[in-house]
Amino acid sequence: MAGNSWFNHNECLQSCALSGAAAMAAGITDAYIVANGPTWCYYYAMKVTDRPGLNLGQRFLCTYPSNGAIVFGTEKEVLHTLADLAKMPKAPGLVLVENSCAFSLIGDDLPSIVSESDLTCPILTMDSGGTLGDFWAGYRKSLLDLLKIVDLQNNQTIVKDKENNHGNDTGENTASFSVNFIGCSVTYYNELDDLAELERLLKLVGIEVNLVLAVDHSMEDLKRLSKADLNVVIHPELGHEAAEWLTKSLGMSYIEPLLPYGLEGTLAWIHEILAALMPDEVPADKLALIESLIQSEKARQFERTKDIQRLCGEPWFDTVVISAPSSVVQGMERAFNNEWLDAGQFTYVIHDDSKNKPDYYAYVQGHDWQDALQIGENRLLLGSDQERRLCIPDKNVVFQTISNPVPPEVVLSERPFMGINGHRNMQAIIWNLYIQSLENS
Amino acid sequence: MAVNKRCFIKDKVSYSCSMPGVWKAVAHSEGCVVVYHAPKACAHITEEMERNQYFRMLARREFTNPPYTAPLITSNIAKKESIFGGTSLLKKCLDYVVASYSPRYIMVTDSCVAGVIGDDSAAICQEAEKEHGIPVLYVDCHGFLDGEYYGGFINAAKLLIDRFMAKKEAPKINSSANAPYKVTLIGEKDGPGSLAIQQFCTLIEDFGMEIYKSFPGYCSIEDMQKIGDSDLTVILGGTQKAYAYLREIADYMTEKLGVPHFASDYPIGWEGTKRWLDDFSVFLQNFKGQSDFNGDNPHPNIDIEAVKANVWRRFEEGLAPFKKTLQEVSIVLALGYINPNYDLSWVLEWLHLGQLALNQVVILDNVPEAQQAAYRTMIQRFYPETPVVLETAETVLPKEALIITTQELAEPFLRQLILPCLPPIGMAGLVQMYRKLFMLARRRGERGIVLYGW
Numbered sequence: 001m002a003g004n005s006w007f008n009h010n011e012c013l014q015s016c017a018l019s020g021a022a023a024m025a026a027g028i029t030d031a032y033i034v035a036n037g038p039t040w041c042y043y044y045a046m047k048v049t050d051r052p053g054l055n056l057g058q059r060f061l062c063t064y065p066s067n068g069a070i071v072f073g074t075e076k077e078v079l080h081t082l083a084d085l086a087k088m089p090k091a092p093g094l095v096l097v098e099n100s101c102a103f104s105l106i107g108d109d110l111p112s113i114v115s116e117s118d119l120t121c122p123i124l125t126m127d128s129g130g131t132l133g134d135f136w137a138g139y140r141k142s143l144l145d146l147l148k149i150v151d152l153q154n155n156q157t158i159v160k161d162k163e164n165n166h167g168n169d170t171g172e173n174t175a176s177f178s179v180n181f182i183g184c185s186v187t188y189y190n191e192l193d194d195l196a197e198l199e200r201l202l203k204l205v206g207i208e209v210n211l212v213l214a215v216d217h218s219m220e221d222l223k224r225l226s227k228a229d230l231n232v233v234i235h236p237e238l239g240h241e242a243a244e245w246l247t248k249s250l251g252m253s254y255i256e257p258l259l260p261y262g263l264e265g266t267l268a269w270i271h272e273i274l275a276a277l278m279p280d281e282v283p284a285d286k287l288a289l290i291e292s293l294i295q296s297e298k299a300r301q302f303e304r305t306k307d308i309q310r311l312c313g314e315p316w317f318d319t320v321v322i323s324a325p326s327s328v329v330q331g332m333e334r335a336f337n338n339e340w341l342d343a344g345q346f347t348y349v350i351h352d353d354s355k356n357k358p359d360y361y362a363y364v365q366g367h368d369w370q371d372a373l374q375i376g377e378n379r380l381l382l383g384s385d386q387e388r389r390l391c392i393p394d395k396n397v398v399f400q401t402i403s404n405p406v407p408p409e410v411v412l413s414e415r416p417f418m419g420i421n422g423h424r425n426m427q428a429i430i431w432n433l434y435i436q437s438l439e440n441s
Numbered sequence: 442m443a444v445n446k447r448c449f450i451k452d453k454v455s456y457s458c459s460m461p462g463v464w465k466a467v468a469h470s471e472g473c474v475v476v477y478h479a480p481k482a483c484a485h486i487t488e489e490m491e492r493n494q495y496f497r498m499l500a501r502r503e504f505t506n507p508p509y510t511a512p513l514i515t516s517n518i519a520k521k522e523s524i525f526g527g528t529s530l531l532k533k534c535l536d537y538v539v540a541s542y543s544p545r546y547i548m549v550t551d552s553c554v555a556g557v558i559g560d561d562s563a564a565i566c567q568e569a570e571k572e573h574g575i576p577v578l579y580v581d582c583h584g585f586l587d588g589e590y591y592g593g594f595i596n597a598a599k600l601l602i603d604r605f606m607a608k609k610e611a612p613k614i615n616s617s618a619n620a621p622y623k624v625t626l627i628g629e630k631d632g633p634g635s636l637a638i639q640q641f642c643t644l645i646e647d648f649g650m651e652i653y654k655s656f657p658g659y660c661s662i663e664d665m666q667k668i669g670d671s672d673l674t675v676i677l678g679g680t681q682k683a684y685a686y687l688r689e690i691a692d693y694m695t696e697k698l699g700v701p702h703f704a705s706d707y708p709i710g711w712e713g714t715k716r717w718l719d720d721f722s723v724f725l726q727n728f729k730g731q732s733d734f735n736g737d738n739p740h741p742n743i744d745i746e747a748v749k750a751n752v753w754r755r756f757e758e759g760l761a762p763f764k765k766t767l768q769e770v771s772i773v774l775a776l777g778y779i780n781p782n783y784d785l786s787w788v789l790e791w792l793h794l795g796q797l798a799l800n801q802v803v804i805l806d807n808v809p810e811a812q813q814a815a816y817r818t819m820i821q822r823f824y825p826e827t828p829v830v831l832e833t834a835e836t837v838l839p840k841e842a843l844i845i846t847t848q849e850l851a852e853p854f855l856r857q858l859i860l861p862c863l864p865p866i867g868m869a870g871l872v873q874m875y876r877k878l879f880m881l882a883r884r885r886g887e888r889g890i891v892l893y894g895w
Contacts, residue, residue: 006537008512009484010491016482038553038585040458044486057851067456067586070557101480102553102584105523130480131520131554385492408496 011370012363013386013405014351017128019045020138021098023187024146025124026054027214028222030093033060034081036074036110037100037129048135048404049187061085065103074103075113082117092121093219096142101129122149122219136237136325136352139185143214143242150219152226152250177277178210180228182246182254183239186215188325189384189403190417195234197416198260204293205270205286207277213242226250230276234259235327237352259331260418261426262339263294297420301427308431315434316342318376321369323349323383324403329360331418332382332402339423341380341430347372349383351403373397378437380430395440398433459582461487462593463550464513467601469632471661472545473511474538478531478562479552479584481515488513497895498631505634507659512542518554528560535569535577545662546576546604548597556583576604591686598657598690605665608698622728623653625668627694627702628677628687630866633659640869641677641707644718647748648725656690668694673728674702679863682782701728709864710787710871711756711794717867718748752868759872760795763879767797770882773838775846776816777805785816787864788845789823791871799824800842806832843881854889856881861895 018041025031026049033056035042042062050056061084063077078097085092097114104127114123124145128138179202184191192215199209210228211217231246231254233239243254255276260269270290274282320343322332329348336346349361349369361369370390373379379397381387385407391397401407402417416422460477464487467473477483498504516534518527531549538547549566566579578600582593624645630637633655642652653671654664674691678684684706691702703724708717722745772792779785792799802820804813813831820829830836838844844857858881865874877892884890 005517006514006534006541008514009481009488010510010513013485013488014482015485016480018482038458039456040461040486040585040590044489047489048485065456070553070586101523102557102586105554105557130482131518131523133519134482389492389495405492 011386011390013384014363015044015048015135016101016130017132017134017138017141018098018100018130019048020135020140021096021126021128021142022046022049022060022138023135023185024139024142024214025094025096026051026056026060027184027186027216028094028219029216030090030218031059032085032092032095034063034078034085034095034097035061035100036063036065036078036097036103036108038102039064041100041129051186054186070102070106073106073108075108078108078110078113079117082114082119082123086118092119094122094124094146095119096124096126098126098128098138098142101131104129104131124149134353136354139238140241143239144245146214146222147242147245147249150222150225152223176206176208177229178208178227179230179232179273179277180210180225180252181212181215181234182231182243183233183235183237183327184212184215185235185238187404188235189401189406190411190415191215193414193416194418194422196414197419197421198234200421201260201266201270201290201419202273204289205274205283207273213239226252228252230254230273232257232273235325237326237354258334259327261331261422262335263297263420263423264338265331265335266419266423267291267294293420297424301424305427305431308435312435312438314342315430317378317380317434317437318344319347319372319379320345321347321349321373321379321381321383321387322402323351323363323369323381323387325352326350326354326360328403330357335423335426340426343380344376345372349387351384378434378440380433380437396437398437398440400429400433456585457590458483458486458553458585459580459587459589459593459596460550460552460584461490462590462595463548463580463582463597464511464593465490465590465629466594466597466657467548468511469507469509469659470511470601470657471509474542474544474547475511475513476531476534476538476547476549477513477515477552478527478534478549478555478560479515479518480554481517483552483554483584484513484515494631498635501636503631503635505632507632509661511548512538514538518552518558523554523558526558526560527555528562528565531560531562531565532569535565535573539569539573539575544575546578548578548580548600550580550593550597551583553584553586556586578604591683594657595686595689599693601657601660601665602690602693602697605662606694606698607666607669609669621650622672622725623670624650625653625671625674625700626655626677627674627691628683629655629658630677630679630863636873637866637870638677640866643869644708644714644752644867645675647718647751648721648743669698669700671698671700674700676702676704676706677866678706680780680782681784683863708867709784710790711753711868712790713787714752714867715749718745718752722748756794756868756872759869760875763875764795766882767795767875767878770798771800771839771842772797773800773842773844774802774820775805775838775844775848775850776802776808777846777848778807778809778812779847781812783862784864785847785860786819786822787871788860789819791874792845793823794871795875799827802827802829803836803838804829804831805848840887843878845878849891852889854887856884856889857891859891859893861893863895865894 022033022045025033046060061081063081065074065077110125114125195212211225231243231252233243233254233256236256246252257269257272260266267290322329329350347369349363351363381397381399382402384403385405388399388407415425417426464475516531522530551562563579566577570577580596582596654668676687676691678687694700705720708714722743817829840854844855846857847860849859858877877894881892
């Protein structure tokens, strides 16, 4: 495995903190984002962040500084853009003003500049761009900074009340619990479909999702964050620091279970949440309900695949490469090993810098993983368009998108990869790719 | 605002980045490695640009795998370098590049971050060149601080000329009296496999000539060493700005190599094509006097009227399958703010040449007054009877019409053709646009569509 820090960007791609911070704010419906940097930095951050339904064409702005601004500063441009926002019929709930790397370096005092604007909403400022770090660093920093400016303390009494409300006079556990999802991003591949599936599953066991932090809520909604009984970190590479901060500041406990890919993974995920909420006794009836659904799903799958199994045999790949953000890879690793697929060799590639297992390949520290994809006659690649493009000429490689950047594709139906429905979808995908691979070989 | 536009873009100059321009200049030059002295995410802009082009070409079935794609490395400047300087990091990065890729040459350029820090990258490149014994060329641009995209492209091209090209010492004489002139293209439009380039080559072939090299994007060192043998160069720009920049390369080649260039951008529309053909014909007739070419003129008797007739015939043949359908549809032109460098006259001429009905022109509410006046003058020339209205709160674009627009409109039930950023090349380009409009016309029912004209 290569250990240097340089790499060919035609083969690996990491966007910068500018887009990561924008991706965080993009999930807050009344937040506006102002990139204080070159037009092309703005366009590319927009491209990384924009997703259907986010309306970022209207919410993500640029100050369009000239190259002379590097000498004279950007005060005029920033205030001009904020003045445009102040004139809008409906006031923004939040404005994030982020400096690109060049403007971070010239020492423009953003907090002082924005304090002169007529906007009455909170304004979050940060030096972002490539010198701060990558997409994930930008997301983490902006989320943490956001939490620090929101008055979450007002709901402390609610938290205390809630603690007293989870039992009746006989000591029975009757009331429902609620959790927050921390570390989610509207820009992650399949995120909204996955989150919907997780909410559905938790509802089945009597747990409400109070807030999915930085996904489809307003700034006002953010105030209810502290009402939840537990924070569940979805993607630690995005949300670990925020969860830590909420523990220290508000006393909210959190867990970071492996993502619920596969049926066993789903059961383990729900069990871990129930155990965190009810440490004395995990309710057996609720787990039994999930186990029963899992058994039904297994029976359904067996029934629906046996004909094709007789014809084509069980899915098999000589080599499987899985390339995605670390939380996705870790969750999928368990599902692949235990449930999803038999294969000669699995190789895991992590997009972010949190290389949390020694046998994982760090995306930006070499491309030896490509060698793994040369082994065998039928090979499966689950990753982003970046990896896909490297393997296009190879007819023996079949591909499924599981991470960004996404190749041109259309997904019109809800299609989670997590949870019970996610397991169903992934099994269908793996089967069909296997059949396709038979024809290719 | 009645018409919902996809996003609003301020009417300001686009301060682009010079680094992707440097990359583009040598992206497919065999044996080259490009190094940005920059944070690692700066390469993302280049990659996004490449990805978009790749899929655009796939969709047009024009993609051909380039013979070589230069690795793109960033020195990975971070916070520490912004305080203590990044030259030692750049040096180590260049050592890594040499050890890992064994390049034939390296092209280095700076980001705006390196520019602000003030790293002396030129000195590092000289040092690396001495140490490793391969050319390490430094393009003196700094991201968006100076030069823009074309600044990077031009400066990289000039460096290549300086380093790899030599003036042909002996006077150029065609060895065979009938051998055609060697024409080198300057600039590119989506690579050599693109329809636009092929169409342009067809025009050159109409004069009995052929394209010799395409500079700078697809030239190996060997190719560059032969460019001095070119008889002339032609420019592929598309806008006044692009042409002006590319002409700098052509002028530089003339100065350094003695290779003259035909001083005109590619032809746009019928009037533009006729003008281009006439000018090119005159240029060729006078060619002997304009260069150090001492041989006999291999193209002495060009029947320019026959060439024009040939171009027009191809145009009519191309239009014929779409003509009847298009002449029966209602067309509305929605004109938003565009870069002042971009002349939209070709759109009106294109509709007029096809004898298509332009039912209405809507000037969108983001168009400044000066541009509104220019639009009205342009429309008056080709369609004096067509009503021109300014967008108001009540403006509704008709679902039944074909909407030709400068910017995407966020209306799901409209049939929209988005005008291309660069005008199509010659008459064949216009035929492609008719084909797109025909596809729009064949959209049945009330299903909206956004069709891009590039």
